[in-house]
Amino acid sequence: MTHRPTPEQDVRVQHAVGTLLRAGVLLAALVVLAGGVLFLLRHGGGASDYRVFHGEPMGLEAFGGIVRDGVSGSGRGIVQLGLLILVATPVARVAFTAVVFALERDRTYVLVALLVLSLLLKSLAG
Amino acid sequence: MNTLAFSATIAAAAFCAGFLGSLTGLGGGFIITPVLTLLFGADIHYAIGASLISIIATSSGAAAAYVREGFTNLRVGMLLEVATVPGALVGASLVAVLPTRLLTVAFGLVLLVSAWLTTRPRAEHLTADAPADALASRLRLDSEYPTAAGPQRYRVRRVPGGFALMWVAGVLSGLLGIGSGAVKVLAMDQVMYLPFKVSTATSNFMIGVTAAASAGIYLRRGYVDPGLTMPVVLGVLAGSMLGARLLFGTPTRRLRMLFAAAVAVIALQMIYHGVFGGR
Numbered sequence: 001m002t003h004r005p006t007p008e009q010d011v012r013v014q015h016a017v018g019t020l021l022r023a024g025v026l027l028a029a030l031v032v033l034a035g036g037v038l039f040l041l042r043h044g045g046g047a048s049d050y051r052v053f054h055g056e057p058m059g060l061e062a063f064g065g066i067v068r069d070g071v072s073g074s075g076r077g078i079v080q081l082g083l084l085i086l087v088a089t090p091v092a093r094v095a096f097t098a099v100v101f102a103l104e105r106d107r108t109y110v111l112v113a114l115l116v117l118s119l120l121l122k123s124l125a126g
Numbered sequence: 127m128n129t130l131a132f133s134a135t136i137a138a139a140a141f142c143a144g145f146l147g148s149l150t151g152l153g154g155g156f157i158i159t160p161v162l163t164l165l166f167g168a169d170i171h172y173a174i175g176a177s178l179i180s181i182i183a184t185s186s187g188a189a190a191a192y193v194r195e196g197f198t199n200l201r202v203g204m205l206l207e208v209a210t211v212p213g214a215l216v217g218a219s220l221v222a223v224l225p226t227r228l229l230t231v232a233f234g235l236v237l238l239v240s241a242w243l244t245t246r247p248r249a250e251h252l253t254a255d256a257p258a259d260a261l262a263s264r265l266r267l268d269s270e271y272p273t274a275a276g277p278q279r280y281r282v283r284r285v286p287g288g289f290a291l292m293w294v295a296g297v298l299s300g301l302l303g304i305g306s307g308a309v310k311v312l313a314m315d316q317v318m319y320l321p322f323k324v325s326t327a328t329s330n331f332m333i334g335v336t337a338a339a340s341a342g343i344y345l346r347r348g349y350v351d352p353g354l355t356m357p358v359v360l361g362v363l364a365g366s367m368l369g370a371r372l373l374f375g376t377p378t379r380r381l382r383m384l385f386a387a388a389v390a391v392i393a394l395q396m397i398y399h400g401v402f403g404g405r
Binding site: 010011013014015017018019021022024025028029032033035036039040043044045046047048050051052053054076077079080083084086087088089090091093094097100101106108109112113115116119120123124125126 | 127128130166168169171179182186187189190191194196198200201205207208211212215265334337339340341342343345346348352353354355357359360
């Protein structure tokens with residue numbers, strides 16, 4: 001029995017990866033939109049100024065803080081949660097590809113994918 | 127201008143950027159940062175933060191389409207991400223160290239080179255009958271892609287050279303909040319002899335992962351402001367989806383030249399702005 005992928009398997013992988021990417025972007029866009037509407041309803045009359053850079057208020061920056069703020073229902077928090085889903089989409093794609101390579105018993109590329117995945121997770125977790 | 131009007135104006139500008147970017151194949155993230163800094167006076171740190179996040183959205187959308195059509199080389203993409211991801215981490219760490227004006231000049235220079243790279247005529251390498259490259263064979267990088275005449279085989283060459291150039295693409299991506307698509311395509315089609323369509327598709331596939339590597343650092347340092355990024359992401363995404371629907375993957379040469387010329391003017395403006403300050 002050989003472990004080379006058949007074309008049929010490859011097409012299924014292509015469709016699965018495509019669907020994963022599309023779903024991630026769509027979900028992220030909807031969450032960002034919802035948060036944005038909420039943010040503008042509450043603060044739309046205020047002023048915006050991005051001329052001078054002054055870090056983000058603590059809490060919106062770190063991974064756990066973003067999730068907590070998003071769940072708490074503040075407009076900016078929900079937007080940031082949507083952005084986090086967007087960032088997580090390619091990370092999920094790498095994890096998925098690692099599984100595909102594992103099913104193909106392609107040990108080299110499982111290692112390559114896991115290396116990339118660990119670098120990404122380490123960067124996101126800080 | 128209140129926040130509502132400000133957000134609406136930015137969303138409209140981002141929509142145009144995304145639309146033109148996908149219509150010409152140059153990518154919408156390309157001009158987001160100049161638009162935000164030159165037109166809206168935003169600090170470049172907020173601008174590259176918003177740009178980096180939008181790039182993840184547009185490249186993932188484009189990658190989904192390409193991967194379904196069978197152009198993307200998963201192994202080449204995965205392997206080269208080992209170069210772009212550490213590169214991006216280096217680049218994103220440098221943002222905090224470099225002075226804003228130097229960052230602005232660097233952005234202008236990279237924009238200028240990218241515009242030139244994407245308009246220059248390219249020669250397709252025919253590699254179906256070429257001898258196998260030892261390293262590429264061992265890594266099983268050779269593959270095939272769909273053409274009008276059926277699946278066409280291609281061979282991959284010069285993996286170390288492509289890998290090195292990909293690291294540079296990663297650094298630029300992390301440093302400037304761009305996709306570095308032009309450099310990625312250069313590494314694949316000119317150095318590694320991949321066909322254009324495969325290079326473009328695989329580049330789009332990699333851009334999101336490269337950008338996600340920097341995103342962690344950008345988020346922690348506060349470069350990603352939700353109030354500014356929200357209209358940018360939604361605008362660019364809607365614009366690029368419309369552009370892709372109108373003219374998928376076949377930008378006319380004249381349109382590309384026109385857009386590249388406009389990008390070059392913007393790039394020169396960025397350089398001027400960085401060198402002399404003020405506007």
